[in-house]
Amino acid sequence: MIYKIYPLVVFLLLSFGKDSKNTTELKTATTKSIAKVEKVAIDVKIENTYNALKSNNFALPELKIFSEALKGFYLLKERGAIQKDILTLIDFSLSSNTKRLWVIDLSSNTILFQSLVAHGRNTGEEFASAFSNSNSSFKSSLGFYATGEIYQGKHGASLRLDGLERGVNDNARERGVVVHGADYVSESFIRNHKRLGRSQGCPALPVELTNEIIQTIKNKSCLYIYHPSRSFAMEEKLFS
Structure with missing residues (x-):
């Protein structure tokens, strides 16, 4: 009888394997479809948010x-790395002679x-082009940060930053990369030198705006520094 039962067992095993494979493929396809739908939904939500921005007569990013x-903001908020609904966006693809920081x-x-x-002195002249996470590089670091606490430093009131991307900006606090005011961040400096002044790697602001901005963004809000030279995978780099 064994010769009659064996083919049946083989058939059942093969059929089970086939069903298992189909089930796995179905699950994979379903997961991909859900992810695609979620991505479309997020993209629509972001575009609607953008179109609804109240500009206060400022130019939009x-x-x-x-x-x-905003995608990074959502992820970081979900993970608890940031707490405030405040987003600071810096676009280092733009000339330093333009207003390239937004607080939203x-x-x-x-x-x-x-x-x-401002960007770091070794990051570039008028345009930012080179970035680093290393001590004493005098270069800016890109990516997502959580804002920290205010302290009084050599530039007056300053705001500590915690880099949230491994190998990209997570040495920010150790490097002393902070938000502070500087007199070289001004229209008059641009007129006299044909470009904005540069920092040692800090996102330095005009003195007259510093206190108001850092009071607004302090204590766990999101700051993002963008440059097109960098490809970015949030899920792999961001941590809470």
């Missing part, structure tokens, strides 16, 4: 950069500030 920043209140969809902001 580019949609692509705003979208990347996402709870009211309002742009609160648009400002000049």
Whole structure:
């Protein structure tokens, strides 16, 4: 009888394997479909948020950069790495002679500030082009940060930053990369030198705006520094 039962067992095993494979493929396809739907939903949500921004007569950041920043914001908020509905966006693809920093209140969809902001002296002249996470590099670091506490430093009131991307900006606190005011961040400096002044790697602000901005963004809000030279995978780099 064994010769009659054996083919049946083989058939059942093969059929089970086939069903298992089909089930796995179905699950994979379903997961991909759900992820695609979620991505579309997030993209629509972000575009709607962008279109509803109250500009306060400030220029809007580019949609692509705003979208990347907001996706990171959502992820970091979910993980508890940030707590406030405040997003600070810096676009280092722009000339340092332009106002390339935005502070956005996402709870009211309002742009609160648009400002000049300096990059590191070894990051470039008028345009930012080279970045580092290393001590004494005098270069800016890209990516997502959580804002920290205010302290009084050599530039007056300053705001500590915690880099949230391994190998990209997670040495920020150790390096002393902070938000502070500087007199070389001004329209008059641009007129006299044809470009904005540069920092030792800090996102330095105009003196007259510093206190108001750091009071707004302090204590676990999201700051994102963008540059097109970098490809970015949030899920792999961000941590809480």
